[in-house]
Amino acid sequence: MDLCCRNTREVKRRHAAPLNALRTFEAAARHLSFSTAAQELFVTPAAVSHQIKHLEAYLGTSLFQRSHRSIVLTPEGQALAHTVGDVLRQLDTALDRTMSSPSCELRVTTMESLAAKWLAPRLHRFHRARPDIRVRISTSDAHLDFVREGLDVGIRYGPGGYAGVRYEPLMDASAFPVCAPSLMAESPYPLAHPEDLRHHTLLHDESASGRPGVPSWSDWLEAAGANCVDAHRGPVFASIYLAQEAAIAGHGVAMGIAPLVEEDLRQGRLVRPFGTVSENAYRFWMIRQAGQRAGAAEDAFCAWLSEEAADTLPR
Known part of the structure; x- marks a missing residue:
């Protein structure tokens, strides 16, 4: 009898995880709002509430503490939110890579000034060497969520110490x-x-x-x-x-x-009138996703960035 009950519980645990409910829970946990999650998912708040209740029933535990005006995660909800968020981001990344065209596309983010003044004048050399890799550049100064935004490589100007990513120095910024x-x-x-x-x-x-x-x-x-x-x-x-x-x-x-x-x-558009140089605590950093095995295209682009940085005029 005990063996039968144990086997029954094991069978129950093997039921397919409710992925739709998990995605709904991740959005609601991130926003701490059923209404905002509903807007993101293009469903009604009632549908979000239904999915959360379905997931809570499946797990046999409460994930949110609900009040009239707000919701907060229970300890169990907090633990699940952290894990589910990472898993869903990895799943989205894997799906994006599977659906990508044979001509590989790299998504690169950098600040506007570096894109215009340093990267754009050089990018033709990378395209000439690797015509099979299409580089898509977006500009931002913010520290973005690389997985959620679908980014492969970033270049940032700052002090370093970026959380949740791999980073290495690219260039000094005297x-x-x-x-x-x-x-x-x-x-x-x-x-x-x-x-x-x-x-x-x-x-x-x-x-x-x-x-x-x-x-x-x-x-x-x-x-x-x-x-x-x-x-x-x-x-x-x-x-x-x-x-x-x-x-x-x-x-x-x-x-x-x-x-x-x-x-x-x-090009002679600017000149240096004086020789005095000030050192800078900030520098340019090359940033990549953490916890992901980089593809050959990403490795090739980052190696090219490092070569171009080494060839930058003495600072």
Whole structure:
């Protein structure tokens, strides 16, 4: 009798897991809202509630504590949410890879300035070497969920220490002033010495604001011994890219980040009026999914990125 009961329980445990209910639970646990989960899944809140009750009955335990206005996860719900979220993301990734075309596609995310100023001018070399790999680039400064967003490789500018991903240093990001060539000989105030900056507009970007170790105009002017220059005057731009474009247009002098100004220096759109360089606590990092075995295409692209980074102008 005991053996029969035990075998019956084992048979019950072998019943197929309710995948639809698990997906519904994952969305509800992530949002802590049946209504928001319903919007994401394109179903009604009643349907979400029904699926959660079905899963709770299947498991024989409560997953949420419900009140009139809110829901919270029970300890059992918290444990399941963590596991189910990882499993479903891995499943989505596997399905995406299975459905992909024979011509492999890599999804790459990076900041707008690096995409425009460093990656785009080089990408033709990778396409020439690997025409079988299609690279799709999106731009963002945020630290994204690589699995949920369907991303393969990322490049970020920051201090490192990113959670939930593999990351490795790609390039240093030393800083120095850059300007249009015309400002070097502009009369009556040519840029011959750092002190001459007091006669020119300083262009700022928000990336250096309130971030310890990220060079600002104040840091560079102090290192150059040009304390007579007001480090705080001049417009502030939302991105390094915009400040650099303003410098190219001849509207002032920007604090350039080495990899982001390399191509403009090569093409003569920008020049370095002074030799003083400020080191940067931030750098560029190459980021990949954690816990996933990388494919050959991803490995090839990351190896190419490293080669191109090593070939970047001395910083």
